[in-house]
Amino acid sequence: MKSDISSKMKQSYFFIIWVVVGLVLMGSASVAFSATAKEIDVSVDATLERFSKEVPGADSFIRKAKGVLVFPQVIKVGIGIGGEYGEGALRIGGKSADYYSTMAASVGFQLGAQAKSIVIIFIKEDALKQFRNSDGWKAGVDGSVALISLGMGDSLDTTNVKDPIVAFVFGQKGLMYNLTLEGSKFTKLQR
Secondary structure, eight states: OHHHHHHHHHHHHHHHHHHHHHHHHHHHHHHHTOOOHHHHHHHHHHHHHHHHHHSTTHHHHHHHOSEEEEEEEEEEEEEEEEEEEEEEEEEETTEEEEEEEEEEEEEEEEEEEEEEEEEEEEOSHHHHHHHHHOSSEEBTTTBOOEEEOOOTTOOOOTTTOOOSEEEEEEEEESOOSOOOOTTOEEEEEOO
């Protein structure tokens, strides 16, 4: 009986250490595995193409946008404690103006890992200006972001969306509970 408890405690410690090491590696990945501007641009182009194909009405949002922030791949890992990281580009007039990272941490009921693409569209010029002038902009604190979700067969109509900033999360690979952008921090990268 005592050896069963000891074995379970060792497994618990190993599990906790694995989670901590994973989160530390995720945080250091931003330094060690940073993509070049060209790599980010190629991924952003592919993501915008997928966005147009997978989200009916996406092109009308892109045409109306003052700026489009695209994160081709945001990796999220969580086992009670979670973290996510991704790099992307802010497109203005179809060209990359700046490069950004997104990072978030969370605590609560979550289990799994996923890769997702995020497209944030700035509809109003003043919202884009506030974002670009900030140092570490945080969704839900520095600006409200409306997360758009669609069911099968739904399409978008830009005349019905009045929010200054709208976001789309798509292309999830893997299953993860608790999909939100609240608390995500966006930081300008030097590329």
